[in-house]
Amino acid sequence: xxxxxxxxxxxxxxxxxxxxxxxAVLSNKSFLALWIGQVFSQLAxxxxxxxFIILVVQHYGGQSQYKSFLYVAFTIPAVLLTAVAGVFVxxxxxxxxxxxxxxxxxxxxxxxPWAAKASGGxxxxxxxxxxxxxxxxxxxxxxxxIPMVVDKKSLLTANSLFTTTMMASVIFGFALGxxxxxxxxxxxxxxxxxxxxxxxxxxxxxxxxxANAEACERTRSGSVQESCARFFSEIKEGVAYINENTxxxxxxxxxxxxxxxxxxxxxxxxTFAQTYLFSDPAIxxxxxxxxxxxxxVGMALGGFLVGQVFHHTRRGLMVYSGFVGVGICLVxxxxxxxxxxxxxxxxxxxxxxxxxxxxxxxxxxFRMFFTYTMSTLMGVGAAFIAIPLQAVLQEMIPxxxxxxxxxxxxxxxxxxxxxxxxxxxYAVDHIGVGTIFLLIGSFMLVFxxxxxxxxxxxxxxxxxxxxxx
Numbered sequence: 045x046x047x048x049x050x051x052x053x054x055x056x057x058x059x060x061x062x063x064x065x066x067x068a069v070l071s072n073k074s075f076l077a078l079w080i081g082q083v084f085s086q087l088a089x090x091x092x093x094x095x096f097i098i099l100v101v102q103h104y105g106g107q108s109q110y111k112s113f114l115y116v117a118f119t120i121p122a123v124l125l126t127a128v129a130g131v132f133v134x135x136x137x138x139x140x141x142x143x144x145x146x147x148x149x150x151x152x153x154x155x156x157p158w159a160a161k162a163s164g165g166x167x168x169x170x171x172x173x174x175x176x177x178x179x180x181x182x183x184x185x186x187x188x189x190i191p192m193v194v195d196k197k198s199l200l201t202a203n204s205l206f207t208t209t210m211m212a213s214v215i216f217g218f219a220l221g222x223x224x225x226x227x228x229x230x231x232x233x234x235x236x237x238x239x240x241x242x243x244x245x246x247x248x249x250x251x252x253x254x255a256n257a258e259a260c261e262r263t264r265s266g267s268v269q270e271s272c273a274r275f276f277s278e279i280k281e282g283v284a285y286i287n288e289n290t291x292x293x294x295x296x297x298x299x300x301x302x303x304x305x306x307x308x309x310x311x312x313x314x315t316f317a318q319t320y321l322f323s324d325p326a327i328x329x330x331x332x333x334x335x336x337x338x339x340x341v342g343m344a345l346g347g348f349l350v351g352q353v354f355h356h357t358r359r360g361l362m363v364y365s366g367f368v369g370v371g372i373c374l375v376x377x378x379x380x381x382x383x384x385x386x387x388x389x390x391x392x393x394x395x396x397x398x399x400x401x402x403x404x405x406x407x408x409x410f411r412m413f414f415t416y417t418m419s420t421l422m423g424v425g426a427a428f429i430a431i432p433l434q435a436v437l438q439e440m441i442p443x444x445x446x447x448x449x450x451x452x453x454x455x456x457x458x459x460x461x462x463x464x465x466x467x468x469x470y471a472v473d474h475i476g477v478g479t480i481f482l483l484i485g486s487f488m489l490v491f492x493x494x495x496x497x498x499x500x501x502x503x504x505x506x507x508x509x510x511x512x513x
Contacts, residue, residue: 066351069202074193077250082186082206083213084244085146088237090217091224094333095156095233096172097314098225101329103165111311112469117169119465121177122458129181131278131448138185138192142248145182149175150241156234188446191438193251200435204351218333218340225330282448285441292440295433296453298363300460301491302429305370305484307461308468310336315477320381321412338416342423349424350431359432360499366428367492373422374485377415378478384411
């Protein structure tokens, strides 16, 4: 508890650090290399998801439960391995972890053609599981490396830039999935994905964080029994730290809410596209990614606003305003889209690109325009939630505990999102995707409005805590 006091005092509105812009953090060569590596890695991750969704639809049709099973295949390693991986991240040189995990994923992606041809569809889930297992070591290493290459006053801007570019990667990753598959075919697109992971490794090789020598030395000393004892002790240490720090625990709880909603919506958007935008399940499975891409546009915009415009705003107000914004969009979307004709006034894109990219299939109706607009606004709200919360965690957690705590954090997020994803996958076939959107949106709206009211009331006291939140 005592660790929180100086941080809260420094974070008051009267002692905020000078504005740190994107140019300042990008002038840091190690951060720049880490940022570029993240872009390539995120692009590959998003294209992989589109490819796997199409493979699942080819094997099982448009049934939502099999798409949920794909998410479970990606999630099981996150639940089982992320906390464990966090302990090793604190012991291993983090740059080596970042490079190696990308190279291994590049090799695993080469198995996609085999997975596509294997009978029964089981190989799709197996390859997804293996790729996710390796990713669990990359994610906490990346999160723990950011504070090692930038100073404390630059953390909010650095996280804002990371979130902005991550969502930009979502935009291009999901949007590029469709044309890349059209150009290279489903059987050869894996070469592009592997190339992106290799480029990420090359960039990450240029990162020069502070040496993690003491942690690495601990792994080389002592017996196997002692190492196992330390291993479980450090996991408990990460859990204990979260339990003992109210602000850290509350921030993770809110991140779990928005993360669970995002995961469920990514799966629901496939059925949404089939119900409201496209009648063919195969086309919907390939085109749904544009809805997610526009939410990425919104998160990129939201990340820019948080880092450059609202960096002095109390974080609690930003977070709860984000919940309200996401909730309103989710409620409005299914209510209004019924009133828009599905095939009215379609606009054909000019035939400016290669015929191999099937440009003639990109038709924009008013329903699509409305859906993409709402998705963009939801992305802005999500950025207002995620960026301030993640910055709080990195400010408060000591450097020697970040790997452990972030490992536990990602395990919590993955575990918390699994059940909503499964429920959404089954429920959408029974009560409809519009009803599920209304339920999720109503909860987000009420939660955000209640939090805003509490923050506004508390803000009148002008104490140290509310100055920060």
